[in-house]
Amino acid sequence: MRPPVSFHNRRRGQAGFTLIEVMIAVLVLGVGLLGFAMLQTMSVRYTKSAQNRTVATNLSYELVDLIRTQRNGASYYNNIKAGSFADVTGGNCALVQDTSPANNVTRWKCKLRTAFPDGTANVVLGVNGDLNITIEWSDAYWEEDAGKQKTSFNVKTRI
Numbered sequence: 001m002r003p004p005v006s007f008h009n010r011r012r013g014q015a016g017f018t019l020i021e022v023m024i025a026v027l028v029l030g031v032g033l034l035g036f037a038m039l040q041t042m043s044v045r046y047t048k049s050a051q052n053r054t055v056a057t058n059l060s061y062e063l064v065d066l067i068r069t070q071r072n073g074a075s076y077y078n079n080i081k082a083g084s085f086a087d088v089t090g091g092n093c094a095l096v097q098d099t100s101p102a103n104n105v106t107r108w109k110c111k112l113r114t115a116f117p118d119g120t121a122n123v124v125l126g127v128n129g130d131l132n133i134t135i136e137w138s139d140a141y142w143e144e145d146a147g148k149q150k151t152s153f154n155v156k157t158r159i
Contacts, residue, residue: 048139049139052116052137053153055115056115057155059108059111059112060135061155062111063077063080064131064133064155066101066104067125067159070101070104071159073100077101078123079105080109080122081122081123082120082121082122082136085113085121088109088110088112090111090113090114090117091110091114093107093111093114109121116137119136120136120137121133129159130156130157130158130159131156131159133155135152135154136152136153137150137151138150138151139151
């Protein structure tokens, strides 16, 4: 014969989770989801940064090609300096019939400002044909220090 079941014995036989266990599980899940959200945020940042670098690469190699096709006016491209972008808005960058170095530089600067509203470039063409193109733009907007927000891309080649 079985002994009578008391309240205490019945309670031991029940299976389930206590409130403390559930709260710990929710806490662990919450920390994991916060980590995942941070991972997603960083992924978006780095993807945008990689896209900007790709655009800067394409712009710099486009300029290299322009300089190579107009070797007789290549020295004109030395006028592309960071300070020469003050009046460039990045509005209409349509290709014009006149492909003189002056028009090519104006169009290229426009394309750079369209891609990077605060972007600048510096072109140095040495007498020996060494070409150095540096494109700078603000990329790290999460940085509070404005100096740390700038990203630069540099291409060195020989014409």
